[in-house]
Amino acid sequence: MKRRTFNTLLGAGLLAGTAPMIIGRAAAADPLGIGFVYVGPVEDFGWTHAHDVGRKAVEAELGNQVKTTFVESVKEGPDSERVIAELASKGNKLIFTTSFGYMNPTIKVAQRFPDVKFEHCTGYKRAENVSTYNIRFYEGRYVQGVIAGRLSKSGIVGYIGSVPIPEVVMGMNAFIIGMRTVNPKARMKIVWVNAWYDPGKEGDSAKALIDQGADIIAQHTDSGAPLQVAQQRGVLGFGQASDMSALAPKAQLTASVDFWNPYYIQRAKDVIAGTWKSQDVWGGFDSGMLVMAPYANMPDDVAKAGKAAEEGIREGKIVIFKGPIKDQSGAEKVPAGTELDDGAIASMNWLAEGIDGQIPS
Amino acid sequence: MDQVIIVSFVLSVMTASTPLLLAATGELVTEKSGVLNLGVEGMMLVGAIVGFATTVHTGSSLLGVLAALLAGMAMSLIFAILTLTFLANQVATGLALTIFGTGLSALVGASYVGTAVEALPRVLFGQDALVYLALVTLFVVAWFLRRSHRGLVLRAIGDSHDAAHAIGYPVILIRYLATLFGGAMCGLAGAYMSLAYATSWAENMTAGRGWIAVALVVFATWRPIWLLVGAYLFGGIMYGSLAIQAAGAINLFGYPLVVPSQLVSALPYLATIVVLVVISRDRARIRLNAPACLGRPFHAAG
Numbered sequence: 001m002k003r004r005t006f007n008t009l010l011g012a013g014l015l016a017g018t019a020p021m022i023i024g025r026a027a028a029a030d031p032l033g034i035g036f037v038y039v040g041p042v043e044d045f046g047w048t049h050a051h052d053v054g055r056k057a058v059e060a061e062l063g064n065q066v067k068t069t070f071v072e073s074v075k076e077g078p079d080s081e082r083v084i085a086e087l088a089s090k091g092n093k094l095i096f097t098t099s100f101g102y103m104n105p106t107i108k109v110a111q112r113f114p115d116v117k118f119e120h121c122t123g124y125k126r127a128e129n130v131s132t133y134n135i136r137f138y139e140g141r142y143v144q145g146v147i148a149g150r151l152s153k154s155g156i157v158g159y160i161g162s163v164p165i166p167e168v169v170m171g172m173n174a175f176i177i178g179m180r181t182v183n184p185k186a187r188m189k190i191v192w193v194n195a196w197y198d199p200g201k202e203g204d205s206a207k208a209l210i211d212q213g214a215d216i217i218a219q220h221t222d223s224g225a226p227l228q229v230a231q232q233r234g235v236l237g238f239g240q241a242s243d244m245s246a247l248a249p250k251a252q253l254t255a256s257v258d259f260w261n262p263y264y265i266q267r268a269k270d271v272i273a274g275t276w277k278s279q280d281v282w283g284g285f286d287s288g289m290l291v292m293a294p295y296a297n298m299p300d301d302v303a304k305a306g307k308a309a310e311e312g313i314r315e316g317k318i319v320i321f322k323g324p325i326k327d328q329s330g331a332e333k334v335p336a337g338t339e340l341d342d343g344a345i346a347s348m349n350w351l352a353e354g355i356d357g358q359i360p361s
Numbered sequence: 362m363d364q365v366i367i368v369s370f371v372l373s374v375m376t377a378s379t380p381l382l383l384a385a386t387g388e389l390v391t392e393k394s395g396v397l398n399l400g401v402e403g404m405m406l407v408g409a410i411v412g413f414a415t416t417v418h419t420g421s422s423l424l425g426v427l428a429a430l431l432a433g434m435a436m437s438l439i440f441a442i443l444t445l446t447f448l449a450n451q452v453a454t455g456l457a458l459t460i461f462g463t464g465l466s467a468l469v470g471a472s473y474v475g476t477a478v479e480a481l482p483r484v485l486f487g488q489d490a491l492v493y494l495a496l497v498t499l500f501v502v503a504w505f506l507r508r509s510h511r512g513l514v515l516r517a518i519g520d521s522h523d524a525a526h527a528i529g530y531p532v533i534l535i536r537y538l539a540t541l542f543g544g545a546m547c548g549l550a551g552a553y554m555s556l557a558y559a560t561s562w563a564e565n566m567t568a569g570r571g572w573i574a575v576a577l578v579v580f581a582t583w584r585p586i587w588l589l590v591g592a593y594l595f596g597g598i599m600y601g602s603l604a605i606q607a608a609g610a611i612n613l614f615g616y617p618l619v620v621p622s623q624l625v626s627a628l629p630y631l632a633t634i635v636v637l638v639v640i641s642r643d644r645a646r647i648r649l650n651a652p653a654c655l656g657r658p659f660h661a662a663g
Contacts, residue, residue, distance in 0.1 A: 041564055043471040191606040194623055198568040199559040204377055204600050208607035211369045225559045247477045356609040360621045
């Protein structure tokens, strides 16, 4: 779902055409070729960086049994199809495509290369040789909400949304549900920046939210700017996708960190052992794919409450989207005792009680 | 809205407007001399990373700002050599400069991602010196272009380089200087992005603001005072669109007014189009202020 709409009128578009660069590694005796397709640069300090950490972990774990190749800054759409096909034709037998917009290209290329295994991140289309995988980021949002509920004096959290898709909406809902378990009167104010990445706009959003009384800032955008504004204004916040404490050591409470390593290592081993099968994985805390960055800037009892929420979710004692849940209008959305299934979560298009603002249609 | 929110709103708008104003002021002077440099975005990005890296290594934001200024000038020098000395096409060279600057800044900046610096020191009303420098520079430029002899020469060269050349003015030299000034201002605008606005480096962090600055010059029909109005209007819309969302629904005579955020995000661009349409109706005014030789190469015959 990470569709980077780099908000440049022209520059980025032209650059993206020239930037992709295949970086190969020296070949060992018949190693398994693994290709990675990235939507951003590996130094983006967020989404793509986390995938590349996973790639390196595969190399560290399996040594010369594997040979990995990555292509960065690949635009979604027709361009990516060419890149994926090139990786497949160059002998890679396992290919990870790590952005939502690579879904159809991945399926198309997979039909042409039936002996190559494909893994598409965040999508929902599968085939005999195409798996899908994603992280239940919303579980981390719930934990953040619990922490925010304990720490917020105003009871108002400011949430910076990127683009209005279910992935982002479920995060907002999980956050306010978690926050309201502690403070039933908690409210969330939201700003949509309609971009994944624009440090200027993200920082400005944080300012606007703080002016509206928010003393905790959460974000579903990729730059560290909101956290830095939080630090300047003396409020607290949560990092996104990776540990951003270096940018705002006094403001970051924790961050939901994407940890693809165990999944990538497992899937590489599966291919080597010949046991790879098409599957759909949506892993949360229990899978080890989602971890929280070290807790900081909070009293011990709050950190304990956060840890307890993590543990509860991991063990299945806490079910986040379990009724009764009301929507913004106060109407019951999930009846008491009912749990939303994955399909309903993955297509979430309503905001829970306590959130001010709308999902742009 | 209470007072605190209004003050904070005004300060935030000034912050959002400053990079636009700095870059647009530079581009205005460049264009008034008859040179169209579309490399603003690229020069800003290079200024942003050079200023940031210098600040990280020296610990001095003043040196960072100076380095950004020089980096912007170096970028514009490349442009000037190609278009003024070798008479390359200005539009194509400017676009290439933006692409080059985007790539170069990403390459240099790779190791600085995730590093933070102290924000520029506040000097007055909670704003840093660059905010005021942007305003002062604009007024100096306004005075220079309208009241000074050299400003008149620069405008003359932008309007008719052949005539200016015939009288004996050094067309190429003055265009070089105007282009370098534009580059320096774009470098400053970039430094403002990385040292004051975001206090970190991120690839492509200007996110199109260089292009807005280019549009602003046309928006202002090449008049400095309107540039100020335009920059603050755009900054106001950019920040205001976020502030409106944060405030929730606006009440309009008791009816909640729901503004789609996509529309709000598009406002700065819609505003440009609307203004361009409006000013295009008054052709005389454009002709009066637009440099007649804008983008045309000059080759001294004989």
